[in-house]
Amino acid sequence: MKNNIKLISFLLIGLLILSGCDKFLEEDLRDKIPAEEFYNNDAEAILAVNGLYRILYRGSLYKTRGLDNYLENGADEVGPSRNVNGEIFNYLIAEGVADGNDTWGSLYELVRNSCVNIASIEGNEKLSEKVRDQALGEALFMRSLAYWHLTNLWGDVPYFRELLTLEELGTLERTDKVLIRTEMKEDLERAFDLLPTSYSGSDLGRATKWAAATLKAKFHLFDKEWVFAEEECLKVINDSPHRLLDNYADVFDQSDPANQYNDELIFVVDFTKDPIFNDAKTARTDDYNPRIRDEPKNRNERPGGAGTPQLWEVLTDTLATYNEEMNGYGWAIPLPELADQNNWEEGDLRYEATIVKEYLGFELSFPYFRKNWNLNKDNSPRENHPENYYVFRLADVYLMAAEAQNEINGPANAYEYVNKVRERAFEIDKPWSGMSQQEFREAMYDERKYELSAEGKRRLDLIRWGILLDVVRETKQRAWNNPAANIQSQHVLLPIPLDEILLNPNLLNSDPSNNGYR
Incomplete structure (x- = not known):
């Protein structure tokens, strides 16, 4: 997608859809989007969806350390080499202090613009069936990805599935994350049916049905819906064109900017060097x-x-x-x-x-x-x-399948999944065997750590396993950091950003403590 998304489509969609604001409630976008004047043909529909991908390139999301601040920092893998980023790493987070305000704004912009696309594309007879299905599937995937991050970082959050007026947005309360995640799983099931199995050429990097299945598996895994999680993983393992590379190091070889995709990668955020639009490169x-x-x-x-x-x-x-x-x-x-x-x-x-x-x-x-x-x-x-951010890759799917199967029936049928990943990790194979269910569960803590380190998975894993506080308190740090002294139970979530509360006090109606930060 290095040529397709990052050229004139960005300019066009920026004018028609993107607001450019980072505040969730700052503008009434519905009054500014001439949807009836757009989505008139296949090309315009694809351009509109391209605008969704562009949001992922924000510094508050995947471009720099936006999401990494809350997915990697403050765990047991990645830390600063000097006394920087201390509010986040040392759990000095508070309302208005490292509360993820910019990330919140970008994710809700992704939600809003996905809603515009869904409403404008669904049932649009001006579009060919092929493009209509693909564009709708991509928009459903993108909205689900946004709510995936929102519910993981903040828990219960404002929820909408269609574009609202400024007045409506300004009075929204938080919605139970269980409802949000349930409906996102339903959307991803639909996206799976709509999306293509693969792309080629300049379309590499777009969401496929396997990306939708992987995200759905993650929702199920986080919600401890083990049977459904394994089912989604097996779709990817058994039916997709993705395969584990023979050499672990090759997975991360992006030395050739023209050849940055490999068979293990399921979904990436595709950056490029010297783009026409500055946000398409990464720092x-x-x-x-x-x-x-x-x-x-x-x-x-x-x-x-x-x-x-x-x-x-x-x-x-x-x-x-x-x-x-x-x-x-x-x-x-x-x-x-x-x-x-x-x-x-x-x-x-x-x-x-x-x-x-x-x-x-x-x-x-x-x-x-x-x-x-x-x-x-x-x-x-x-x-x-130009290095791409790896959002999903196949080894993660194998390990999720192993974890789910162990929770369903114990380790007997879970070994095949984890041992497939371990085959390439050891020159003399060291397959797992002879474990109890609890031993397998605890061994997976380390297996995911070593396989997926610094890939934006670790902190959420520790949270869903219920061991974040214990791990942080036991992890050796460098002299300039001491998160163990500060981390408390509320730190598994962020506070609703202070700027948003000032705009909409209703955000505190269901939880006046703001996730325990008040």
Whole structure:
């Protein structure tokens, strides 16, 4: 989708649909969308849906650390390399302080614009059946994705399925997340029937029926609906064209900007270098790329003696011979326990593909996530990166199926799913066997950690398992962070953003404590 979505379609949809505001209740969009003058043919319908994808590129969502702030930080995998982002990482969150206001606004913009698309596309006889089905399926998927994040981050939230007036929006109360998630599962079932099985060329990156099934499986897994979760996973495992790659490191190889898709990837947010529209590139990679001011270890030493280049200059010159440089922000690094190979199972090949502590013969001051960095200065320059954000991939689906089957019947039939993932993780295979249901359940805590580290899965996993507080309090931190001293039970959710409460006090009607933050 690098050419299809990120060119003139953005401009057109930006004028017709996107409000450009980050506040949920700030504008009455219904009065500004000439829907009757649009959606007149297949091309316009696709352009309208392209506008939904564009919202995903926001810095408050997938572009930088928007969603990562609440999906990765404050768990036991990723932490800052210096004293930054402390309000979030150290659980100093409060109303108006790291309460996710921008993320809330972007997600509700995605909801609103999805509603416009659904209302305008459904039953539209000006469109071909093929395009109508695809566009409707994509809009249903996007709205479900938005409510997936909203209910996970805030629990009960305002809920609507059609575009409302400013007055209506300004009086909405919170809706029970159970109802929201139930209806999203129904929408995803419908999306599965409508969406294509695959795309090619410039359409790569659009949501397929397998993306819809994976998201639905996640809803079911989070809600402990094990049978339904496994059913959705098996659709993807047995019927989709997706497969596990033979080499774990290859899953994350995005060194060639023209070849960033592989068979394991189910849904990604597709970024590109040098886009016409600035928001289509990502700076997230800079969080994972080192900065040369930190590296290497003992960087000011002069290995050749007095008057010779310092070690950091030698590293810089060495990197240049590979057309590389360390010019990132360098602040999203593995926490000490994850970086220590002794804490990984012996022989786990994923360690070397995930963690890097030495590079080109230089010992580094910090460990880094090799799977998420790209040092190529031409293909992936600072703040102009093309690396895609992996939202769903097949290994996650296998592990979800294993977890669901274990909860249904115990581990006997769950081994086949988890062992499929472990086959490539060990050169001498180490399949699981002989576990009790509880042993399997607890082993899955670590298996998902090592397979999916720094992919935006960890914190929600710890929350749904009910162990976030215990894990954070037991995890070794660096000197500048101490989340264990601050984390409390309310931190499994965010407070409704203060700006939204000021606009609509009804948001406190069902819970005056605002998720325990008052």
